[in-house]
Amino acid sequence: EVQLVESGGGLVKPGGSLRLSCAASGFTFRSYSMNWVRQAPGKGLEWVSSISSSSSDIYYADSVKGRFAISRDNTKNSLYLQVNSLRAEDTAVYYCARGLRGVPNDAFDIWGQGTMVTVSS
Amino acid sequence: QSALTQPASVSGSPGQSITISCTGTSSDVGGYNYVSWYQQHPGKAPKFMIYDVSHRPSGVSNRFSGSKSGNTASLTISGLQAEDEADYHCSSYTSNNNVIFGGGTKVTVL
Numbered sequence: 001e002v003q004l005v006e007s008g009g010g011l012v013k014p015g016g017s018l019r020l021s022c023a024a025s026g027f028t029f030r031s032y033s034m035n036w037v038r039q040a041p042g043k044g045l046e047w048v049s050s051i052s053s054s055s056s057d058i059y060y061a062d063s064v065k066g067r068f069a070i071s072r073d074n075t076k077n078s079l080y081l082q083v084n085s086l087r088a089e090d091t092a093v094y095y096c097a098r099g100l101r102g103v104p105n106d107a108f109d110i111w112g113q114g115t116m117v118t119v120s121s
Numbered sequence: 122q123s124a125l126t127q128p129a130s131v132s133g134s135p136g137q138s139i140t141i142s143c144t145g146t147s148s149d150v151g152g153y154n155y156v157s158w159y160q161q162h163p164g165k166a167p168k169f170m171i172y173d174v175s176h177r178p179s180g181v182s183n184r185f186s187g188s189k190s191g192n193t194a195s196l197t198i199s200g201l202q203a204e205d206e207a208d209y210h211c212s213s214y215t216s217n218n219n220v221i222f223g224g225g226t227k228v229t230v231l
Contacts, residue, residue: 035220037167044124044225045159045167045210059218100172105220107157107172107212114166 002026004096009115016086022079022096030074033099036081038092050104057104086119125223132229138199141226143211151192155214158196162207206230
């Protein structure tokens, strides 16, 4: 079964950091671009970041550029998002999503269940 | 770059057809045939429904169809069913090599 499982979310104070992880299974992870998409409570989806299959191409939304860092380990079938300098407006469910084809910023065909990040003092 | 514009809500009776619009600009929806649609039930992860404007992934009902005219993409649900009640999100590739989503549309089956 194709599956993505996120972890690492939690409650953090403003200015704090977290490392989100996404474990992939059931497909050839190294062949796909991967993405992070977030959803603030009661709001729509917001694309956060994309990484190509080989990590050669990385993209960020302006709202997180300079504070978040996406990475992957194809030997461990894992995707990561280092989130730093957190703000209240970063409070959201963070989803890991697979790119439909090998290119970044593509449609997202498989989604994880999400991990909640709450930024509050 | 502002989010794509979707109506907050759309409703219809069982068996009817409804259409959800998704309006952007020539830098996103109008400039590329890379519009996607996602269905999201409360408390669940989004589900992939349409890609490249009008292509359905395997397993998605043919009651769902997508189209585009100019800067506006549309998702049509025909033969509306109770299980279609959910939030629907559109997205598009952009000229900044990013992805932009709409604000989401709540579909209510009356």
